[in-house]
Amino acid sequence: MASSATTVQEIRPPGRISFVGRVLSGDNLAQTVAFICATLILVVTAALVFELWIHSAISREKFGFHFLFTSTWDPVAGNFGALPFVYGTVMTSALALLIAVPFGVGAAIFLAELAPPKLSDGMTFLIELLAAVPSVIIGLIGFLVLVPMLSVVVPAIKDLFGDHPPFFFSGPFYGVSIFSAGVVLSVMVAPFIISVSREVLLAVPKDLREAALALGATRWETTWQVVVPDARRGIMGSIFLALARALGETMAVTMVIGNTPKISASLLAPGNSMASVIASQFTEAVGNLYLSSLIEVGLVLFALTIVLNGAARLLILATGDKGASR
Amino acid sequence: MKLSLRRKAINAVMLALTGVCTALAVGLLFFILGYLFVQGGFSLNWNFFTKLPVPVGETGGGMANALVGSAKVLLLATCLGVPIGFLAGVYLAEYAGGAYASVIRFITDLLNGVPSIVIGIFVYTLLVVRTGFTTYAGGIALAIMMIPISLRSTEEFLRSVPTALREGAMALGATKSRTIATVVVPAAIRGLISGMMLNLARVAGETAPLLFTAFGNQFWSPGWAQPTATLPAMIYAYAVSPYPDWHRQAWAAGFVLLTLVLLVNITARSIVASGSSHKSR
Amino acid sequence: MKRFTTALVALTMVALGAIGQTLINGGGATFPYPMYSKWFNDYKAKKGVQINYQSKGSGFGVQQITAGTVDFGASDYALTDEQLKEFRDKRGMDVLEFPTVLGAAVPAYNIPGVTATLNFTPEALAGIYLGRITKWNDPELVKANAGVNLPNKDIVVVHRAEGSGTTFIWVDYLCKVNKEWETKVGRGGSVNWPVGLSSQGNEGVAGQILQTPNSLGYVELTYAIQNKMRYGNVKNAAGEFVQASLASVTAAAAVAAKNMPEDFRVSITNAPGKGVYPISSFTWLLVPEKISDPAKKKVITDFLTWMLKDGQTMTEALSFAQLPKEVVAKEVKAIAKIK
Numbered sequence: 030m031a032s033s034a035t036t037v038q039e040i041r042p043p044g045r046i047s048f049v050g051r052v053l054s055g056d057n058l059a060q061t062v063a064f065i066c067a068t069l070i071l072v073v074t075a076a077l078v079f080e081l082w083i084h085s086a087i088s089r090e091k092f093g094f095h096f097l098f099t100s101t102w103d104p105v106a107g108n109f110g111a112l113p114f115v116y117g118t119v120m121t122s123a124l125a126l127l128i129a130v131p132f133g134v135g136a137a138i139f140l141a142e143l144a145p146p147k148l149s150d151g152m153t154f155l156i157e158l159l160a161a162v163p164s165v166i167i168g169l170i171g172f173l174v175l176v177p178m179l180s181v182v183v184p185a186i187k188d189l190f191g192d193h194p195p196f197f198f199s200g201p202f203y204g205v206s207i208f209s210a211g212v213v214l215s216v217m218v219a220p221f222i223i224s225v226s227r228e229v230l231l232a233v234p235k236d237l238r239e240a241a242l243a244l245g246a247t248r249w250e251t252t253w254q255v256v257v258p259d260a261r262r263g264i265m266g267s268i269f270l271a272l273a274r275a276l277g278e279t280m281a282v283t284m285v286i287g288n289t290p291k292i293s294a295s296l297l298a299p300g301n302s303m304a305s306v307i308a309s310q311f312t313e314a315v316g317n318l319y320l321s322s323l324i325e326v327g328l329v330l331f332a333l334t335i336v337l338n339g340a341a342r343l344l345i346l347a348t349g350d351k352g353a354s355r
Numbered sequence: 356m357k358l359s360l361r362r363k364a365i366n367a368v369m370l371a372l373t374g375v376c377t378a379l380a381v382g383l384l385f386f387i388l389g390y391l392f393v394q395g396g397f398s399l400n401w402n403f404f405t406k407l408p409v410p411v412g413e414t415g416g417g418m419a420n421a422l423v424g425s426a427k428v429l430l431l432a433t434c435l436g437v438p439i440g441f442l443a444g445v446y447l448a449e450y451a452g453g454a455y456a457s458v459i460r461f462i463t464d465l466l467n468g469v470p471s472i473v474i475g476i477f478v479y480t481l482l483v484v485r486t487g488f489t490t491y492a493g494g495i496a497l498a499i500m501m502i503p504i505s506l507r508s509t510e511e512f513l514r515s516v517p518t519a520l521r522e523g524a525m526a527l528g529a530t531k532s533r534t535i536a537t538v539v540v541p542a543a544i545r546g547l548i549s550g551m552m553l554n555l556a557r558v559a560g561e562t563a564p565l566l567f568t569a570f571g572n573q574f575w576s577p578g579w580a581q582p583t584a585t586l587p588a589m590i591y592a593y594a595v596s597p598y599p600d601w602h603r604q605a606w607a608a609g610f611v612l613l614t615l616v617l618l619v620n621i622t623a624r625s626i627v628a629s630g631s632s633h634k635s636r
Numbered sequence: 637m638k639r640f641t642t643a644l645v646a647l648t649m650v651a652l653g654a655i656g657q658t659l660i661n662g663g664g665a666t667f668p669y670p671m672y673s674k675w676f677n678d679y680k681a682k683k684g685v686q687i688n689y690q691s692k693g694s695g696f697g698v699q700q701i702t703a704g705t706v707d708f709g710a711s712d713y714a715l716t717d718e719q720l721k722e723f724r725d726k727r728g729m730d731v732l733e734f735p736t737v738l739g740a741a742v743p744a745y746n747i748p749g750v751t752a753t754l755n756f757t758p759e760a761l762a763g764i765y766l767g768r769i770t771k772w773n774d775p776e777l778v779k780a781n782a783g784v785n786l787p788n789k790d791i792v793v794v795h796r797a798e799g800s801g802t803t804f805i806w807v808d809y810l811c812k813v814n815k816e817w818e819t820k821v822g823r824g825g826s827v828n829w830p831v832g833l834s835s836q837g838n839e840g841v842a843g844q845i846l847q848t849p850n851s852l853g854y855v856e857l858t859y860a861i862q863n864k865m866r867y868g869n870v871k872n873a874a875g876e877f878v879q880a881s882l883a884s885v886t887a888a889a890a891v892a893a894k895n896m897p898e899d900f901r902v903s904i905t906n907a908p909g910k911g912v913y914p915i916s917s918f919t920w921l922l923v924p925e926k927i928s929d930p931a932k933k934k935v936i937t938d939f940l941t942w943m944l945k946d947g948q949t950m951t952e953a954l955s956f957a958q959l960p961k962e963v964v965a966k967e968v969k970a971i972a973k974i975k
Contacts, residue, residue: 057532058532059531059532059535059536060446060450060531060532062442063442063443063445063446063449063450064446064450064451065442066438066439066440066441066442066443066446067442067443067446067447067451067459067506068459069439069443070439070443070459070462070463070466070502070503070506071458071459071462073466073499073502074462074465074466076477076481077466077469077473077474077477080476080477080480080481081473081476081477084480101828102828103827103828104799104824104825104826104827104828105821105822105823105824105826105827105828106822106828108828131376132376132379132380133376133380135372135373135375135376135377136373136376136377136379136380138373139370139373139374139376139377140377142373143370143373143374144377152377152380152381154624155381155384156380156381156384158384158617158620158621159380159383159384159387161556161557161616161617161620162384162387162560162613162616162617163559163560163561163562163587163612163613163616164560164561164562165560165562165587165590165591165594165609166387166391166560166590166609166612166613167387168591168594169590169594169605169606169609170387170390170391172594172595173594173602173605174390176847177847180847180848180849201790201792203792203833203848203851204847204848205833205844216383219380220380223380247362247363247365247366248366248370249365249366249369249370250362250366253369273468276470277468277469277470277471277472277473278470279470279471279472279562279563280562280563280587280591284591284594284595287833287834288797288833288834288835288836289797289829289832289833289834290828299833299834304470304472304563306797307472307473307476308472308563308566309797309798309834309836310695310797310798310799310826311475311476311479311566311567312479312566312567312692312695312696312699312700313692313693313694313695313696313699313798313799313800313825313826314695314699314798314799314826315695315698315699315702315719315799315825315826316699316718316719316722317722319799319826320699324476324480327472327473327476330470330472330473331469331470331473334465334468334469334470335465335468337468338464338465338468342461342464409677410670410673410674410677411669411670411673411674411862412670412858412862412954483705484703484704484705486705487661487704487705487706488661488705488706570661570663570690571663571688571690572661572688572690573673573676573677573688573689573690574659574680574686574688575686576659577659581659581661581688582661582688582690592839595835595836595837595839595840595843596837596839596840596842596843597839597842597843597845597846597859597863598839598862598863
């Protein structure tokens with residue numbers, strides 16, 4: 030593993046010292062400590078999985094895989110299913126990306142292609158600060174400002190459609206809803222998309238741009254048809270990063286999603302996400318089955334994060350080093 | 356070749372739109388800051404910083420205990436999370452190679468991606484059911500969140516120190532650990548401190564894990580083994596309540612929290628930016 | 637950097653230095669929270685003892701006292717036999733329940749343009765929460781509110797997401813007055829609501845109602861009064877439309893008080909009699925039978941004694957009704973059960 034340093038004081042016969050001997054000698058104490066810390070991370074993660082697994086045993090045994098496909102959440106009857114929350118997480122994340130990706134990539138294009146370097150750096154700095162705003166504060170503004178505002182704006186827009194609103198926007202709107210949660214999430218993930226996409230766009234070689242321009246393309250055509258496609262894997266990586274953040278987002282979503290464990294076709298209906306149901310019901314869950322079911326939801330969320338992580342890594346591997354940076 | 360009017364128009368419109376997107380993104384930040392300032396800044400009074408919460412429905416209370424509580428929890432988290440992540444990062448950058456290092460990196464990324472609420476569940480089932488709600492449980496939960504980032508940032512900054520420095524030190528007779536301690540780390544110190552501050556700023560706003568660990572307290576929390584109020588948890592509780600006074604305090608607390616987080620963030624970045632040997636951001 | 641460290645150390649010492657005050661931790665029902673927060677604040681001022689109470693929901697009180705993470709819990713519903721058994725299994729002893737005050741769950745609403753106090757029949761409330769009655773100007777509501785201009789708008793139903801005693805009181809009442817509710821949804825701290833949206837705690841429901849036009853939700857009386865919300869009258873078992881008040885809530889407990897069982901587990905929803913508000917309830921503090929730490933035990937028993945005497949004089953200012961005298965007498969004796 031590591032090479033033990035040969036100093037003027039100690040000259041060791043090569044390959045003869047036992048592992049324990051090396052571990053106990055002075056210099057390698059530091060290495061051992063470092064090694065322990067590194068291993069500690071493995072231990073903590075293993076403990077995490079272990080705890081999630083055994084504390085969800087009751088509901089896992091009772092419901093099996095049906096848990097993922099049942100949409101009832103009935104504490105009185107003792108019937109629990111995670112589908113409404115998986116649905117909520119997926120829908121809010123999808124909506125967040127739907128909003129954030131066009132805006133984000135658009136802003137990244139502006140910052141990478143059009144803005145003068147100093148302005149670009151300055152604005153990127155500010156946008157990255159947006160990523161640092163804590164979730165609970167976005168939730169605060171979301172609940173006390175955005176939701177009342179949407180309560181006025183959305184019905185007004187709906188009225189424009191008269192009796193036939195588009196499918197996903199049917200039904201009454203109470204402010205707290207999947208839609209509001211999606212909007213709030215998009216604010217939180219957009220900075221990641223902008224920051225990473227901008228870096229990837231900047232990394233595209235100048236020659237490609239110049240070649241396209243020389244062939245008579247407009248600025249926009251160059252950007253859209255040459256530069257962006259060249260950077261597309263990195264942009265995809267940024268989207269994965271954004272998605273990973275969106276999946277686990279708890280506080281802002283809990284405050285505006287409406288806490289209703291039901292699946293509705295309409296985005297205007299209140300809903301629930303995996304993270305938000307845990308946040309709102311965990312410490313008040315009475316009964317072993319109820320608590321176990323909530324922990325199982327946590328397990329499902331964890332598994333989803335792993336899957337996404339794995340997919341993102343595969344993407345990075347497939348593109349060499351052009352993928353998302355961290 | 357003359358450009359058709361259509362192509363010119365598309366060009367102009369689309370480029371303008373990208374500008375609009377950027378303006379929106381930047382504008383959002385100013386909106387959030389501005390709104391918090393207007394709503395919360397004016398609510399900041401002496402009471403807020405010095406008084407404890409008062410009974411439901413009464414006015415005049417403050418968040419003094421939450422400010423101290425947050426400080427305690429973050430202090431513990433930093434004292435636990437940063438050193439462990441740092442040492443592990445040292446291990447990956449200086450000692451390890453090959454399979455084990457890849458495994459550690461992979462698992463660290465995994466841990467980094469775990470939603471904070473799941474970490475809250477973990478600390479609850481592992482610790483809280485045995486000890487009750489405590490400040491240190493909250494600190495541990497946040498420490499677990501700090502470790503992966505501390506590790507990654509340490510590894511990154513240590514790796515960026517040129518090998519020549521290491522070799523020079525070793526040639527002079529220093530042991531490996533001596534080299535790391537006296538040569539490599541100081542060379543990377545700017546980046547390491549900056550990374551630590553960014554890490555701190557990130558967990559300072561975390562609420563979810565604290566809900567299941569530090570719980571809450573309307574009084575001062577003595578020592579480390581009692582529940583404590585924390586700023587993010589108070590913001591959450593007060594925001595969804597119906598009392599205008601509580602809303603006012605939530606805005607004020609939000610303003611304080613955001614200001615601190617942004618200040619730490621900006622300071623951290625300027626440390627790195629002003630340093631000579633580093634790629635930015 | 638050095639000064640910063642010193643400051644931090646000093647801060648820690650200050651924080652640590654606040655030791656010396658026995659700190660008891662409890663949590664649970666949001667229903668009586670206005671009362672408890674006042675009691676515990678005053679108790680600290682008078683006796684110097686810190687009792688930390690966090691309002692999270694009755695489910696929290698039951699779950700956490702069973703898990704042993706808090707010193708006492710609070711719940712607006714008496715534990716079921718199953719929950720008592722779980723406590724016994726987990727902790728190896730029994731849990732004692734001490735009623736503290738009487739309160740009421742009221743139907744609070746926010747209808748722009750309607751300032752009158754509405755009358756709600758049991759059928760109306762059940763129908764609304766079942767999703768059968770969807771508009772404010774439904775015949776069932778119009779029938780009981782002659783002269784009020786109810787709009788043709790959707791009713792936005794608000795309820796609780798987490799395990800809640802207020803929910804229990806509400807659905808317990810609905811079960812008693814509506815067969816369909818009893819079979820379809822049943823009673824519990826947390827139920828499978830047919831319609832509506834959820835908020836956290838009484839605080840959250842009150843906040844949601846205030847923010848949402850045309851909404852209806854159930855909150856404890858004090859929350860409705862403190863936030864100047866409109867709340868309706870409910871038709872009781874005797875056929876009268878009664879508004880929740882100190883008198884009507886006290887009347888609801890009159891019958892039960894005379895026949896209070898030893899473990900204090902009763903439900904007084906839909907109580908018979910005149911002038912009774914039908915959605916009333918006791919609320920309980922949950923205390924383990926054996927407390928190993930003598931200092932903590934003294935604090936809890938002292939507080940309970942204080943609560944039953946001085947504490948009862950403070951309830952009416954916050955719109956909670958005092959406990960009936962018979963119940964108080966029985967409780968004072970029951971405190972001795974805590975070992």
